[in-house]
Amino acid sequence: MQRIGVFICWCGSNIAATVDVKKVAETIKSEPGVVYSENYQYMCSENGQQLIKQAIKEHNLTGIVVGSCSPRMHEATFRKTAEAAGLNPYMVEIANIREHCSWIHKDMDEATEKAIVLVRTAIAKVKLNAPLQAGESPVVKRALVIGGGIAGIQAALDIADAGFEVDIVEKNATIGGRMAQLDKTFPTLDCSACILTPKMVDCAQHEKIDILSYSEVEEVKGFVGNFNVKIRRKARYVDETKCTGCKICMEKCPSKKGLNTFNMGLNNRPAIHIPFAQAIPNVAVIDPEQCIKLKTGKCGICQKFCGAGAIDYEQKDTFVEREYGAIVVATGFKPIALDNFNEYGYAENKDVITSLELERLMNAAGPTDGVLLRPSDGKHPKVITFIQCVGSRDTSGCGKPYCSKICCMYTAKHAMLIREKYPDTEVHVFYIDVRTPGKNYDEFYRRAVEQYGVDYIKGMVGKVYNENGKLMVQGSNLIDNEQITIESDLVVLATAIEPEPSIRKVATLLTASIDTNNFLTESHAKLRPVESPTAGVYLAGVCQGPKDIPETVSQASACAAKVIGLLAKDKLKTNPCVAVPDEMMCNGCSQCANVCAYGAITYVDKEFRLGGGKTEIRRVASVNPAVCQGCGACTVTCPSGTMDLKGFSSKQIMSEVEAICKK
Amino acid sequence: MKDVELKMLERAKQLLESGEVARVIGWKKGEFYFDPAPASFETVEELGDFVYNGFCGANLSKYLIQASKKEGKTAIFLKPCDSYSFNQLVKEHRIVRENIHVIAIECQGKLDIEKIKAQGISAVTEVEEEGESVTVSSLYGETKLNKAEILLGKCASCKGKTHQVKDEEIILHEMPAPINNRFDEVAKLEAMTEDERFAFWREQLQKCIRCNACRNVCPACSCVKCVFDNPASGIEAKANDDKFEEQLFHIIRAFHVAGRCTDCGECSRVCPQNIPLHLLNRKFIKDIDGLYGEFQAGETDNGKTPLTSYTESDVEPNNALGGEAK
Amino acid sequence: MLKIAKERLNELYAKINETMGLFMPIKKAGEVNYHVWGEGKEVSLETLKTVKSPKNMFFPQTENMMKFKTEGKNIEIVDVREKLAAAAEDKPFVMFGVKACDYKAIEVLDKVFLAEPVDTYYQIRRNAATIVTLACSKPEESCFCSVFGIDATAPQGDVTTWLDENYLYWQANTEKGENLTKLVETLFEKGGEAEVETQKANTQAILEKLPFANLDLSRFKPENLNELFDDTRWEEMSEACLGCGTCTFVCPTCQCFDIRDFKTNEGVIRYRCWDSCMYSDFTLMAHGNSHTTQMQRFRQRFMHKLVYYPSQNDGLYSCVGCGRCVNKCPQRLNIVKVIKTLGGNKND
Amino acid sequence: MTKEERIENIKRISGTDVRKCMKCGKCSGRCPAFKDMDIKPHQFVTMLGKGEIDKLLESKAIWNCLSCMACVERCPRGVAPAAVVEAIRDTVVRMQGKNGIKAEEIPPIVDELIPQQLLVSAYRKYNK
């Protein structure tokens, strides 16, 4: 039999002025199960809490109801009070007789009557409360970073520096990501390689960091603190431990006509290659689509010439399985395909290029050794026109509805660099808006205009066409209300960016949610911007939304801080108000797992006794209390009522309903 | 139809003799032509009672929940509409698909003996089917009936004669085209006033004797323990004396199978009081189709149901109301 | 013997209804069941088998037994029988048109509910009832009352009636019947013996031809209990059984019930409601369930009808051959199949 | 009809939401009849938005617009300047009392691919 104690707070006059607190306390005394009922001026005060503690001990209370302000205010306080008196903190219920009663009603009788009902309702619930214990789960002190771009690198370094093991899984043959392809970076114009490659080397040399390049995540099991991840190490046909990076194979390879993807396909590379000079790991990889040996069985030249004996044509994909406590997703981005934008003539004209292609053309290690030559004839372009917002801010369905955020700044950078290096070049920029929020950003853009004389035209391009070898860029100049046509030698499209397509698979594996633009969703846009709703999964870089390098690095470090905070704990305390299945009734139909936003539900085959000596194996749901957030979506989806929610059980809610309806 | 029966029998014999399957689920002869019962045949001898005729209306797929757990493979004869239930059960992991051999069989629409009797024919001794006409003999004489008038309710609004799953098929004749009228009766009710609808359902549900036949026959009601049998659920009830109970049971049952009900029509077929229970489930189906896009449960054996999925632009509950045009 | 023209039956009903309650087969929402008669109701005397049997009138599907009124921490127990008895005395009732099989079923129930300890709830209603039976003239294929020695052409009851195309014939058998006759006598004229005899003969001829007329019950004896219980064929007979309660709820003799509590605004109502041995939670006890498989539950039902009950009631079977389960079983299982499988046909 | 009603009417006929315009000028950047347009395609949208329809109703541009739909095709925001032009034209024609064209005047064989709006606007224009 429950022994319930009821404590009615006056909250000074906040409650007592409209609710006859003494009458409430008195009336409640006759409720079945109530053995103690008291009222006091401030229950949350030291003395009030003392009163509660004393009553719990003296009257041997098994549960208490505090009629006071909102549980959002003092539930935690009274739970601690109960705990201090030796009562399980979850045996406390709050009747909200302030916000939901005294403050909104004026008539004393009415408010008092309602307060009695609210207290009765809380009593009905607390009678069905069960003592709950917050669970604990151990934490594996190792983190996984998916993606080896600047976001992944920064997060890995920060985590490793704090003393935790980190694995970076990178799907390409080298880490470095998009930043490695860039020439200079805004707003300081330092060389991208100069600031990135030392970090890449740091990763390679850090004793706590393990780089799994040319690898992909295949399977993720487990939950925060205890992820079990299966990683596919794709066959690179080169033994990573033997290859010295001498590049003789690249010289000797007879199949040299592969598109150099690192250079955005602007030149060719051999079938066996190291993506770029500062690649980490500095190990060759064979493109099986291009390799003559792998395609026809004949050739084997690289093997012959490899002094280290690193070439292995028989290599197969292998799998490694590792345990992690936390996962950082940093899968990055790619420019969108321009198939929907025929008006810019990208497909027809070699000299219409994307900004990322321009980066490679201007890079000292690029296809033109850093000399700006146009792709069609290798001549210096004299007139260069930039077009902004190509596919960004487009709600017509052809492009992306969002602003890609980085284009305004990198275009200013490009324009500035060109004007600096080749002062005889005319540079025009068609823009809709120039967006430069950020430290020293607007100054940077204004420098391009004021110092370098870049011609910014407010307006958009309607058409780019080739006339006698010249690129005619027809657009509007809204300031002058004119339509103009600029004869250009090179046209650069500020192409919108989108999340790397592999993000969909990663999101599915992690049960992380994704928005309509394929960006990963953060737990809270303002207050938890680097956490995924899936506990233990963190988001860094453009996989969460468009952002530039400084922002990406900040977010990566923020992720690292979150990961370090998590890995620093030996055990995780879990919210005890979680879903719990009654295996005896579970059909294993999987409907609950379908609505779980956190992937907290899995299924196991269990043996059940049927009576008469018979047994049956049934598939039943199992909830991981460390992952479940306690929303209750599963409880309603479950037709058999197998799923219930601790702290908000169906019976508790129904008894509240009954208490309210009892007139 | 006789040729189909013979072919099925022959195939069942082969499968049992060859040991390919351990049992075949089909129908067994009853006391009359019109009362075959579902049965599991484990030997060729048992097949002596095998039957397949116009009264084999029962949906056999639910029996597979138990059968697929038994040793050896189970072969089952599934009519087109039963195949939806089969898929739905596979989707919900209630049937181990690998243990089942599905034989898709022809169906020309099944007959309802109660409808025959409702024509005033009593003491029926023999029924003969011939194309569109059915001859009924009784102790009081012989009557010729038109098949369309005595089809089972579920067959009179057949949703199509295409099997959604099969390992092999026995289809010897062309099957009738789907009858696209299954929402007509729902629409008729929707067109009534609230008061009329309430009166209609009051009168119908008052008849309910809470025998649970609708629930127990329903392939979607495959719970190990039903909430209505479970004292811990808070809504357990055996009686249906009060009008609330009569409604509660049917509302909750319809909600629990919403998005999962394949509209196999078994609930109405088995109701001893002939309550049009399928009109409850069809309302959900119609609303789901109208509000969230066409969905047919059991069309596939995987994927989410309309109630376990959503779109960001779903209609607001307060605007989705009523049978009015959406 | 008395008779009344068919067209005047409404006058008869109205007359009875003046002083007594009148329950009879009435069609509502397409189905015929026993309902209170009233002007304009669709009476269907010809219906052989109402969906629910008339047992509902004495042993309702759900009935309140007592109430616990609570106020604060106090509980008051309220016995509802006083009210029930007062109402029964105030207005006794007539059950009109009960068929022979259903009348026999009431006898079966009486042996259960009126034996010590008497079920007072049942007794109050039973005593308040005058039963007017109606002879069958058009039995159907699922009927097999004759197997249990019931004469469908001449049912018992307080009053027996016969109906032909023109007249309802009336014959009182008991004191209650005489009293009822006195109440309505003015509406009747004398005669009809010959017509009744003709109808009886005609019906007998059909009864003999019914497909189940020759079921053999000889094996269903207490001494064969163990043998029948252990029969291996129960498994296959029950395999299609859904475990629904249709057969038990339409059965005129099934008498199992469950007692439960219902929480109200002012306390708790303790009520009883029909239960079914086909249900998985039937006779569920603290230690678990005595019948764990559907086969065991299925066997329980038919063993009870054909062996257990007769062994305690001088060989009286608790099946009356009404054939409702034959008609209503969703999967076409029924007692006839059981009798044939285990007992056979007399001619076999 | 008051001016406000007329503005609303033009907006309704055009079926386009002028507030969606982000003033990028792509429509005018592409307009092949730009130099003959005294009011430019993007201005049609902004001026309608501001309610300055008097100038639009008097403009020559409504008769010089080719109804080629390039502006509609190019707009990244799903705004249809040509539809605004057409709505203004329509309004002018109606204000002159010529309520549309007659069905029988439409040539019997019309290429299905020609947008109906183009056909109608061309017809009005050359019928002026």
Added chain:
Amino acid sequence: MQEVTTKKKEFTPNIVAFCCNWCSYAGADLAGSSRLSYPANVKIIRVPCSCRVNPTFVLKAFQQGADGVILCGCHPGDCHYVTGNYYTRRRMALLFNFLNYMGIEKERTRVEWVSAAEGQRFSAVMNDFVKTITELGENKRLTDLRVKEGE
């Protein structure tokens, strides 16, 4: 008996409101701290998320004599549990439609999204709902007579 008749004179509906902990319950708190009144016959049950509300709770409320049931949750897209209210939206759209199909007055059930900042709206919604139910009258169609009779 007399008490009953006097009660009947003036109908004050009994209303059960299910509010999610994160938005609507907080919205109700804000209505309170802003002193925005609504009738006392609205009683709130706190649930973690609107998706915790089982149709059986709604029916239970009607059985026990509630005259109106309202569910409040975070605005779609703002769910604390990411997707919870999306499921609520579908479930309740179908359930309420279905209840109406059974002849239950459509005004008796409602879903409203109220954020933690919308104290004003919470109060307005409740005032409007109480007004609607008061005009509609007592719930007679989905109530359990046994609960009310008691005696």
